[in-house]
Amino acid sequence: MEKNATSTLDFKNNDWYSEDFIQSSVVKYLKENGYKIQKENRLKDAERSEKIITASKFFKKEIIEVKGFPQYHENQLHAVVPKVTYAKSWFIEALFNSFVNFSNFDNAEVAMALPNVGRYQAIIKNLNDYFTANDLYFRIYLVTEDGSVEVSNLNHKYMKVVS
Secondary structure (H helix, E strand, O other): OEEEOOOOOOOOOOOOOOHHHHHHHHHHHHHHOOOEEEEEEEEOOOOOEEEEEEEEEOOEEEEEEEOOOOOOOOOOOOOOOOHHHHHHHHHHHHHHHHHHHHHHOOOEEEEEEEEOOHHHHHHHHHHHHHHHHOOOOOEEEEEOOOOOEEEEEOOHHHOOOOO
């Protein structure tokens, strides 16, 4: 994994695993590494903003689906499903949306940006063999609490991704 240790953000949100923080961190990382950012959000059919980063470098376009991590709020009045259950659903949704993005954008690579938390790491580890056996390229941006970004791939062959 490649790590950008200098990419810290002065972000006021204590929820570092929120989609806003993940998006801001990845956009900053991409800009620092020579990418041009075309678009940071798009509207779904239901008018709900979807967190997507569209970036390009050297005539190569990348569509990055941004997903946060489920969080518990003390003021919630209803029963809370464990974070682990939500995390798996959120990851699956982000992966599916990435595949949909692939069909919506010509000549673009798809990727995901996620907070670097243990549950997502466990899911990624379970997927590595499948993506490697089928030689599928799928980049992942993992954002840590300080805003630094680690770049990886679901395929072991491409684990040391150079931006």
